[in-house]
Amino acid sequence: MNIKNICITGAAGNIAYSLIFRVLSNLPFKNTDKINLTLLDITQSQKSLIGLRYEVEDCAFSTLNSIEVTDNAENAFQESDYIIMVGAKPRSKGMERSDLILDNANIFKTQALIIDKVCSPSTKVIVVGNPANTNALILNYNTPSIPNRNITSLMKLDQNRAKSILAEKINEQVEDIQQMIIWGNHSTTQVPDLSNCLLNAEQINVDDIWIQNTFIPKVQKRGGEIIEFRGLSSAASAASAIYDHINIIDNGSNSWESLGIMTSGEYDIESGLMFSLPLNVTTEGYQVIKDLKIDTYIKTLIKLSEKELLKERDIVKSYLP
Ligand code: NAX
Numbered sequence: 001m002n003i004k005n006i007c008i009t010g011a012a013g014n015i016a017y018s019l020i021f022r023v024l025s026n027l028p029f030k031n032t033d034k035i036n037l038t039l040l041d042i043t044q045s046q047k048s049l050i051g052l053r054y055e056v057e058d059c060a061f062s063t064l065n066s067i068e069v070t071d072n073a074e075n076a077f078q079e080s081d082y083i084i085m086v087g088a089k090p091r092s093k094g095m096e097r098s099d100l101i102l103d104n105a106n107i108f109k110t111q112a113l114i115i116d117k118v119c120s121p122s123t124k125v126i127v128v129g130n131p132a133n134t135n136a137l138i139l140n141y142n143t144p145s146i147p148n149r150n151i152t153s154l155m156k157l158d159q160n161r162a163k164s165i166l167a168e169k170i171n172e173q174v175e176d177i178q179q180m181i182i183w184g185n186h187s188t189t190q191v192p193d194l195s196n197c198l199l200n201a202e203q204i205n206v207d208d209i210w211i212q213n214t215f216i217p218k219v220q221k222r223g224g225e226i227i228e229f230r231g232l233s234s235a236a237s238a239a240s241a242i243y244d245h246i247n248i249i250d251n252g253s254n255s256w257e258s259l260g261i262m263t264s265g266e267y268d269i270e271s272g273l274m275f276s277l278p279l280n281v282t283t284e285g286y287q288v289i290k291d292l293k294i295d296t297y298i299k300t301l302i303k304l305s306e307k308e309l310l311k312e313r314d315i316v317k318s319y320l321p
Helices: 014-025 043-058 073-077 097-118 132-141 156-170 208-220 222-230 236-251 296-315
Strands: 003-009 034-040 064-070 082-085 124-127 151-153 181-183 191-193 257-262 274-282 285-288
Touching: 003 014, 003 073, 014 034, 014 043, 014 236, 034 043, 034 073, 043 064, 064 073, 073 097, 082 097, 082 236, 097 132, 097 296, 124 132, 124 236, 132 151, 132 257, 132 274, 132 296, 156 181, 156 191, 156 208, 156 222, 156 236, 156 257, 181 257, 181 296, 191 208, 191 296, 208 222, 208 296, 236 257, 257 285, 274 296
Parallel strands: 003 034, 003 082, 034 064, 082 124, 124 151
Antiparallel strands: 151 257, 181 191, 181 274, 257 274, 274 285
């Protein structure tokens, strides 16, 4: 029997409450019969995690080999095949974004050092907690024993949103749309780019005014829109996107994907940033899709997202060895 060890951080939070049941209902890992699931959260959340563990057990999932809840990151990360890093400090009222970035930098540096110490180089880490790209950058810099390519940040929710908004506009099925790209940061500077999109292998034509005035801002601000209507941030859709992200990494994908990865000068973007780029993903890893023609408008937006990530990198520079 093939068993994988999966650790989810921030396990007492909203996203994890959807993610855990989604993963266990239908494992997104290839050649895997069961998982050993470890749920990590802070000490104050341990009681709630015990309740969550009972709920998971009550589902009698045939995919679950064992479940553990803990506030000890070292125990949680040890021997993990995948670590899904959802745990992060939320932004509180009146808090500056730079303070949020620094609070989370602290969490991610601490956890990175533990991962570096106890995990094998084959461990794959997916960063979800915001600011996801900069947290992933800190993680990357502080885990020299884990190859850069094993650390990615979640952009799939943005890509799913973009596809779904385009499908609605052109009145087509979402699964028939390919080659949607998200460039940049998981923030309102992200750049949804449909210029290469295909509908069943045919070029899609939508007018530039709709792209610039409706499509791009709508995708960029979708997270805020959810908060406005639901009173809470995206949770089930984020969990669904994490599920897709795991599936893509573990099984490869026939379509173009956008994941946050460490840059090395592609498309004239500064090296050493966690940046969302168009990728071909196979079970062997990912390759950046090269030589795409990018129009001037999109290029300008990509530069703005790069600028934001450079600023974030500057804020956390004392966390980058
Ligand atoms: P919640 O506030 O419901 O849950 C976060 C959990 O993390 C809490 O249970 C908290 O106790 C725990 N936590 C805090 N510090 C921790 C630590 N040091 N170790 C372990 N656990 C710790 O937030 P939720 O709605 O679940 O969102 C989680 C994160 O995902 C947030 O940062 C959120 O902004 C981010 N998101 C990222 C997305 C992406 O596409 N990259 C989309 C969805 C979401 O907004």
